[in-house]
Amino acid sequence: MHYKYDKIGAMLSNKDKTYIPEGFLLSAGEAAIKKPGRKDIALIYSATEANIAGAFTTNRVKAAPVKLDIEKTKSGKGQAIIVNSGNANACTGRKGMQDAAETASLTAKNLKIKPSLVYVCSTGVIGMPMPMEKIKAAIPVLTANLGRASLRDIASAIMTTDTFPKAIAKKIKIKNRTGTMTGICKGAGMIAPNMATMLCFILTDIAIEKRALSKALKDSVRKTFNRITIDGDMSTNDTALIMANGMLGNSEIKENSASYKIFKNALDEITYELSRLIVKDGEGATKLITIEVEGAADEKEAEKDAFSVANSNLVKTAVYGNDANWGRIMAALGYSGIKFNEEKVSIHLGNIKVVNKGIGTGKDAEANNYLKNNSEVSILINLNKGSASAKVLTCDLTEEYIRVNADYRT
Amino acid sequence: MHYKYDKIGAMLSNKDKTYIPEGFLLSAGEAAIKKPGRKDIALIYSATEANIAGAFTTNRVKAAPVKLDIEKTKSGKGQAIIVNSGNANACTGRKGMQDAAETASLTAKNLKIKPSLVYVCSTGVIGMPMPMEKIKAAIPVLTANLGRASLRDIASAIMTTDTFPKAIAKKIKIKNRTGTMTGICKGAGMIAPNMATMLCFILTDIAIEKRALSKALKDSVRKTFNRITIDGDMSTNDTALIMANGMLGNSEIKENSASYKIFKNALDEITYELSRLIVKDGEGATKLITIEVEGAADEKEAEKDAFSVANSNLVKTAVYGNDANWGRIMAALGYSGIKFNEEKVSIHLGNIKVVNKGIGTGKDAEANNYLKNNSEVSILINLNKGSASAKVLTCDLTEEYIRVNADYRT
Numbered sequence: 001m002h003y004k005y006d007k008i009g010a011m012l013s014n015k016d017k018t019y020i021p022e023g024f025l026l027s028a029g030e031a032a033i034k035k036p037g038r039k040d041i042a043l044i045y046s047a048t049e050a051n052i053a054g055a056f057t058t059n060r061v062k063a064a065p066v067k068l069d070i071e072k073t074k075s076g077k078g079q080a081i082i083v084n085s086g087n088a089n090a091c092t093g094r095k096g097m098q099d100a101a102e103t104a105s106l107t108a109k110n111l112k113i114k115p116s117l118v119y120v121c122s123t124g125v126i127g128m129p130m131p132m133e134k135i136k137a138a139i140p141v142l143t144a145n146l147g148r149a150s151l152r153d154i155a156s157a158i159m160t161t162d163t164f165p166k167a168i169a170k171k172i173k174i175k176n177r178t179g180t181m182t183g184i185c186k187g188a189g190m191i192a193p194n195m196a197t198m199l200c201f202i203l204t205d206i207a208i209e210k211r212a213l214s215k216a217l218k219d220s221v222r223k224t225f226n227r228i229t230i231d232g233d234m235s236t237n238d239t240a241l242i243m244a245n246g247m248l249g250n251s252e253i254k255e256n257s258a259s260y261k262i263f264k265n266a267l268d269e270i271t272y273e274l275s276r277l278i279v280k281d282g283e284g285a286t287k288l289i290t291i292e293v294e295g296a297a298d299e300k301e302a303e304k305d306a307f308s309v310a311n312s313n314l315v316k317t318a319v320y321g322n323d324a325n326w327g328r329i330m331a332a333l334g335y336s337g338i339k340f341n342e343e344k345v346s347i348h349l350g351n352i353k354v355v356n357k358g359i360g361t362g363k364d365a366e367a368n369n370y371l372k373n374n375s376e377v378s379i380l381i382n383l384n385k386g387s388a389s390a391k392v393l394t395c396d397l398t399e400e401y402i403r404v405n406a407d408y409r410t
Numbered sequence: 411m412h413y414k415y416d417k418i419g420a421m422l423s424n425k426d427k428t429y430i431p432e433g434f435l436l437s438a439g440e441a442a443i444k445k446p447g448r449k450d451i452a453l454i455y456s457a458t459e460a461n462i463a464g465a466f467t468t469n470r471v472k473a474a475p476v477k478l479d480i481e482k483t484k485s486g487k488g489q490a491i492i493v494n495s496g497n498a499n500a501c502t503g504r505k506g507m508q509d510a511a512e513t514a515s516l517t518a519k520n521l522k523i524k525p526s527l528v529y530v531c532s533t534g535v536i537g538m539p540m541p542m543e544k545i546k547a548a549i550p551v552l553t554a555n556l557g558r559a560s561l562r563d564i565a566s567a568i569m570t571t572d573t574f575p576k577a578i579a580k581k582i583k584i585k586n587r588t589g590t591m592t593g594i595c596k597g598a599g600m601i602a603p604n605m606a607t608m609l610c611f612i613l614t615d616i617a618i619e620k621r622a623l624s625k626a627l628k629d630s631v632r633k634t635f636n637r638i639t640i641d642g643d644m645s646t647n648d649t650a651l652i653m654a655n656g657m658l659g660n661s662e663i664k665e666n667s668a669s670y671k672i673f674k675n676a677l678d679e680i681t682y683e684l685s686r687l688i689v690k691d692g693e694g695a696t697k698l699i700t701i702e703v704e705g706a707a708d709e710k711e712a713e714k715d716a717f718s719v720a721n722s723n724l725v726k727t728a729v730y731g732n733d734a735n736w737g738r739i740m741a742a743l744g745y746s747g748i749k750f751n752e753e754k755v756s757i758h759l760g761n762i763k764v765v766n767k768g769i770g771t772g773k774d775a776e777a778n779n780y781l782k783n784n785s786e787v788s789i790l791i792n793l794n795k796g797s798a799s800a801k802v803l804t805c806d807l808t809e810e811y812i813r814v815n816a817d818y819r820t
Binding site for chain 2: 058059060061062088090091092093125126127128235236313314317318320321323325326327328330331333334335339340342343355357358359360397398399401402403405406
């Protein structure tokens with residue numbers, strides 16, 4: 001049960017609905033977009049209009065629903081999200097845009113709300129027309145079943161090559177009231193450099209101003225979803241949406257207030273833990289790798305270096321093979337585009353210093369053992385140049401990644 | 411016998427030494443730097459001082475011999491190259507620089523030539539001290555055996571994870587004389603974006619001016635070795651050296667002459683064919699993939715887009731799986747950083763148009779068959795934006811790549 005995260009206060013299971021925030025109703029169904037017998041469509045509905053904010057893929061090729069939602073988020077308002085897996089509705093031209101808009105308007109009609117309040121998300125194969133007859137048939141059923149699905153059901157319905165559903169929740173005290181914040185996401189491949197094939201829905205009953213909500217999401221995403229990478233590919237469909245319906249009844253949180261800080265910390269925890277789950281479930285991954293670059297001139301440099309190492313197939317396969325081949329880390333730093341003095345670099349694998357002033361310390365055997373005995377490993381690089389740092393999460397590269405991606409459509 | 415290339419005039423074998431250019435003597439030995447029983451050190455010697463030019467890795471982390479050779483090429487003169495596999499002499503600090511310089515001076519002493527005329531190349535594991543006792547013991551043996559090795563012996567001695575030796579030669583008519591140009595190289599992993607773990611030695615008896623030689627190499631490398639990629643990693647050791655000893659006795663070729671054109675065309679052929687061999691022998695590769703981007707605003711754009719597609723693990727695994735998943739190609743174009751209009755893009759796999767104006771043509775099944783039935787496949791992308799184009803070679807990504815690189819040092 002990977003999606004249980006006791007340490008931040010969540011205990012999610014089919015029987016436990018206490019982590020669905022107040023006023024949210026969930027529904028999941030089988031539209032046979034994917035193989036029959038698997039959940040592949042879901043509806044998230046708030047009993048009242050909510051404030052909403054979004055973060056989206058920076059790929060120039062954007063799926064139709066992404067283009068639609070980018071427009072919708074400008075209002076800062078929303079009440080429902082309809083999401084399908086199995087088909088990305090990307091590279092589908094004008095027909096794709098019509099299909100996404102029709103999905104929103106049909107859902108709105110069934111829910112008896114304004115179409116502008118319905119967001120659409122899709123994930124799956126690119127370039128195939130949406131099976132609209134199946135979507136149309138599913139919408140009334142989803143609407144009728146609202147309130148019957150668990151967080152796990154939603155997390156399962158949005159999976160593509162994910163091997164486990166991902167959700168995480170937290171109770172948050174805002175003054176004298178206790179609200180709930182819950183994140184559901186899917187990931188797996190194509191997670192880089194800016195939140196690739198990822199869908200994430202964060203729901204909360206805490207009342208927060210539109211602008212504060214938007215700022216909080218943007219800041220959180222920058223340091224979490226935008227700092228993970230599976231294979232360096234970036235998807236056309238990435239979307240993170242946060243809905244705050246205010247049903248807790250607290251007075252609306254404003255930017256820079258004490259409550260904002262509490263809200264933001266909780267959101268950071270949730271997006272960071274979801275990021276970790278996504279990387280842990282990277283296609284074929286056996287190890288989660290944290291790459292931290294310290295001593296850079298600025299954060300951007302540190303981030304660029306960390307991504308260069310994180311996206312190196314040679315580094316990723318070395319970690320998979322429990323081989324403390326730090327030369328590949330040095331090489332990846334060397335082609336990152338960032339200037340540094342080779343003779344000042346130090347590298348740690350876990351607590352073991354393998355490179356000092358650019359030269360090996362002779363502790364490779366010890367470091368090999370560290371890699372062998374841990375499923376979560378850390379690479380710490382110090383450029384000894386400045387004082388900025390950045391942390392990127394990735395996973396190892398394995399035969400299973402090849403199998404999953406060579407067979408994805410077959 | 412992958413290194414036979416009849417079509418450009420070469421017939422290389424152990425018995426056929428007619429493709430060793432006039433005045434060059436070769437020697438190969440076993441220094442036990444790698445596993446015992448494998449050739450791992452070689453010496454290339456010209457009976458007379460030759461003009462020489464070089465192209466080197468652009469990785470900021472440069473191996474000691476690379477730093478040494480960059481300095482040496484400034485003179486434009488050389489007479490010998492000593493090369494070892496098994497150890498890259500990279501990230502080895504001052505000791506590494508001393509070792510490289512000592513290797514050059516000991517070789518010079520044995521050959522009775524000036525140390526400045528001896529070039530040193532290394533390939534293999536990064537970060538290990540050079541086994542200098544073994545190198546020192548090998549140099550007199552190599553010197554004594556000069557003339558006894560074939561092109562194949564040299565090509566074999568420089569291999570790391572290569573599965574076959576790579577050499578190619580050509581007879582070239584310059585006015586009334588027929589000269590020889592021969593290229594030997596090794597490749598395998600880390601071949602991108604600028605001639606990664608690659609060593610290449612091109613030998614010719616044709617007389618050509620220093621400046622013309624340098625220009626010819628630079629121009630050839632830009633469109634061949636610098637446009638191939640195996641895994642997006644770039645090595646610390648890449649070196650291409652060309653030696654022209656003038657033993658043919660032709661009058662020195664000058665830039666922009668008719669003979670220069672002939673020389674340059676031959677060099678282009680040799681570097682292109684060696685590039686193809688390197689990619690064909692990419693770690694674990696089963697397919698050679700040519701990616702051509704047309705209709706770009708300028709060549710740089712076209713190259714950047716082609717590399718974005720060539721380095722996409724998702725595209726590479728799809729080709730391996732015979733899956734015409736053009737959505738992954740569109741996604742890779744979308745994150746390349748180059749602006750384009752999605753609705754103008756067309757994509758061909760071989761002769762099959764799979765995308766027209768950004769949308770699938772429904773010929774995926776046909777394209778799957780094309781991938782299935784060919785070990786050399788082409789992806790042609792037209793941005794329909796401008797008139798520039800660029801071609802990049804890569805290979806598919808397979809389970810074998812993972813195995814080779816997870817086990818490289820063990």
